[in-house]
Structures are given as structure tokens and as C-alpha cells.
Amino acid sequence: MNHDSYPDAYIREILDSCRVIAMVGASANTVRPSYFVLKYMLEKGYRVIPVNPGQAGKDILGQRVYASLSDIPEPIDMVDIFRASEAADGIVDEALALEPRPKVIWMQLSVRNDEAAAKAEAAGLKVVMNRCPKIEYGRLSGEIAWAGVNRRTVSSKRPVLSGGGFQRLGLGKGRTSN
């Protein structure tokens, strides 16, 4: 995968197929970017499990926080890394040791570690780096257009309302977010 520019279909497939996200570096501070993403992805119908040793045993947005990936008692589809780029290597090792293995390693905006990515890809995982799942979801569903953001795509198809609401758009394509 060319990690400088991802095809929309690649990102869409990941957001479409993953249901359970472990968010490493999730913050309980309500104005931190990680809290925003956690809240947004929960609203979009994903199960998001915060990982943060400092908050282990507490809840963030009603979700139990775990100290490490290996403590999570259920299978996860995607690991979202909200940590410094150097930390990604160890997190990928932990993720690869999980049984069953997650399908996707996602590194947040400004997080990029090409060695960790290569390792995960060699093990058959998909990798996204230096991107935010909230922004990508917002872009592909069309919601982010309300903020004047250039989605770099055009379409003559009607956006898909999601969740029975009127200010929430979904990914369409078979996605069952609620």
C-alpha cells in the first residue's frame, strides 16, 4: 500500500467492515482529539474500546478502559493508535500477538511509522497512517461538507441518512450503522 495517498475505496472498505475498534491512547479529557474521535465513532455505531493504562478500570463515555490491548476480553477488528509515532512499533507487536488478530492498524493524523506498518502488512493486516477515522468517515459520508471541507470527490448520488436522524449521514454501501 502506498501510504502517502489511499484510494477512497480502501478507506471505505475498512470503515465498512470493522465494527470493534480498540483506541490506544484514548483520553478522558473531553477536549482532546482522541475523545472527539471516540465519541464520534461511538455515535456512528462502532464499538470503541479505550486503551490507556492511566485510566484502566474507569469508564470513558460509558466504555470500560483497559491498560493494554492484551487485556481486552473480546476480539477487535481495528487498532487505532493515538500515540507518538515511535510507540506504534510496540503497539503493532502487541496487536499481532492477539488471538484472533485484528484486521486493521490505523495510525492517527501525524502518526506514521513505516517499519511498524511493514510488519503489520507482512502479517496480512491493512494499515492506514496519518489519517483520522472521524475525518475519513465524515468525508466519505458527506457530513464533513457541512464544515466546508473539500472531500476531493464529486457524486450525483443522494447522501444516505443514517440512524433515523436528519443530521447524520452514513456510508451507504451495505453499512448498517444505527
Added chain:
Amino acid sequence: MSEDHVPGFNTLSIHAGAQPDPTTGARATPIYQTTSFVFEDVDHAASLFGLQAFGNIYTRIGNPTCAVLEERVAALEGGTAALAVASGHAAQLIVMHTLLQPGDEFIAGTQLYGGSINQFNHAFKKFDWHVAWADSTDVSSFEKAVTPKTKAIFIESVANPGGVVVDIEGIAQVARRAGVPLIVDNTLASPYLCRPFEHGADIVVHSATKFLGGHGNSIGGVIVDGGTFNWMREGRYPTLSEPCESYQGMVLGETFGNFAFAIACRVLGLRDLGAALSPFNAFLLVTGIETLSLRMDRHCANAVAVAEFLSSHPKVAWVSYSGLPGDRYHALQQKYCPKGGGAVFTFGVKGGYDAGVKVVSNVQLFSHLANIGDTRSLIIHPASTTHRQLSDQQKTSAGAGPDVIRVSIGIEDKEDIIADLDQALASA
């Protein structure tokens, strides 16, 4: 069409930002003429106010019709995001309000719309923001004007009124070395003729009133974020890099990635200064943009024909149009605006101030008014109107001396435009 195919300029002019309406399927962009939007529930409202969810709250901060204009202009300029506001001047105010603190300085090229010179010299002084002037035709004058307090550089790509084409890349390098963003007012060129981000600009502003809307029916402005500037480095832009008190300590520059500047302009500048665009105007501007390239091609072709006619007219002392081979700015026009030099240029009438006044009084097809970028041909004598409040020296350095006439060539038949000028000059 696959999602990753990059659409061309004409396709983006028509489609960017505008999908069929999600609830009704309406294909043209609906005019969401409403002040406010109901929340789905209390949580949803809290998420919207906390900037945690995307959505609409109140039209002063955002509106789906205005959003189509925003995304469309962002796409045409190649920026990451945009913000539509009430006017070109509001765009400039909000950009500077986001960048500057009291006591800060910015550098601006003197070859600017007269209203911008006023705004910078007088209105901005009340905010304790200080403009240092440089010569847009001399890159080294920008270098010399840089001080430790400099926070931004502002130029017009094609300057009003003289049609001067500015060396954007040269000035962008000065901005780079000074560690400040380059703001380019791209009003006269429009993104069809010039794309400042490709030459090193960080922020583009527009008076959408002009060529974007193109029909002389709506005042509006747009701010486009190039997504290129690192606001977090060195803490020189605290609006973006410091915790924001009115959002519970959120750091906007860290939360909104490469479109943080556009978001800051919206959630602070527009929210607090209040210069919102009406959805109806946004609709007219969006509709205008659909034909931008067609209009600009005709504007430019007509302008060349009119400039050539004037060049050989016995009552005309000089013509300043970068689209004419031999013009002082022709080489820069070929580099930055290869599709054409735009529709706005100046010429000098023999007989000075009085002759200038006569020409604008005698026209029959041209409209004598203070605007540019209309389908109609427009004419003005800047010294007696738009630039009247400037000193003689400022007038001359802004390209608005006593004999100067500014025209904005419309998209009528060029023979009719030329005939009207011919008869107006004959009686001058």
C-alpha cells in the same frame, strides 16, 4: 466515475460540494433559508456545540447552502476547506482576526483594491494591527519589510485596478523564510486563471462578489485554507496553537489537522464577528460558479480585443493590460495566468482628470459603477471614486492616478463594447 478519479475544473465548477439533497433528492442546490436547525436530541446539541459532531446549528456559523459554495471554491482552488462570509472585506477581516494579536504586523503589497488599503490602514489600526507596505512589483521590498512582529503577508494575485500580475512565488519564498503565511486575494483572476496554492500561497481570499458570482447580483466572500501552514510551530498563532477558552480549552490547530485554519475562522471569527453570508446569496454565487470557465474565457478574449483597440486610439495615452504582448507584466501573466490576463485593466486618457470624468459620463453600454466582474462591461474613474480618499501619492502607487480609467470588460459582443468606448472617447 471511480471515487479516486480527480475531476477537471469544469466538472468541479458544477458538481463540487453539491450532491442531491439527502431528504428530497432536489438536484439543484436548495436554498436553506433558515436561521437555525433543530437538534436531534440534547446529546446531539452538545456534540455540535462542542465541535465533536459535524452538523448545522445556526446560519451565522454554517448553513448547507453556504457549505456548497465553500466546498466548491475549496475544490477549485485546490485547498483543504473554505469558509463563506458576507463579503470580500469580511473574509479579510476574519483571516486577520484569526492570525493577529494586538500589536502584530503584517505586510501588504500596495497594488491592492483601494477598499483594502483603507481597511488595512484605518479599520485594522483600531485592533492594534499594523500594516507595513511593500511594492508588489518588487519582491525585495517584502523582504525588507519583515520584522519580528510580522505575522502574515497579503497580496492580490492580479491587482485591482491596474491588472498588475504579482510574482507570487517570489513573495511566497519571503513568507517561507519569515515563517509566516502568504495570503493571496485571488478575486480578479479567479481559480480558473490562477491557482495561488500551486505557487506557495497558504491562504486564499475572494471577493465572491466579482467573477465567482459573476453576475453582479450578490456580495459575498470566501476564505480558503491551503492546508500547508504549520500553525503549531513556535506558538506564533495562539488562536490556533493555544487552548481556546470559548471551547473549554480545545487546541484548534491540533484537533482539525490540515483544515484547522478554516475551522478557526468559522468557529471563532465568523461566530464572534458575525459577518455571515445569506443562503440566498450563496445560492446565486454557487450558480454563477457553474459557468466560471466559460465566462472567464469570454471575459479574457474580449479584454484582449478592447485593449488592442485602445492601444491604437489617438486619445489614449497608455494601456496597462497584462494580456497584451509587450505589456510590462506579460511575462508574469504567461507564468501565473496562462489562460488570460482577466477582464480588469486600466488605461490613461489624454487630458487627465477632466477627460477621465468625461469618458465615464459619456458611455452608453458600459455601466459607470464601482464594481468589477459582472457579465456587463463596467467602467470607473478611480481617482474620483474608489480611490478618492487616498492621498495623491497613494493613488499613484495603487495605480489610480488622475488620468486612469478602469474597465471590467463584460461578456457582451466585443464589437459593441469597442463601439461604446470609441464614441465615449470621441466626445471626451
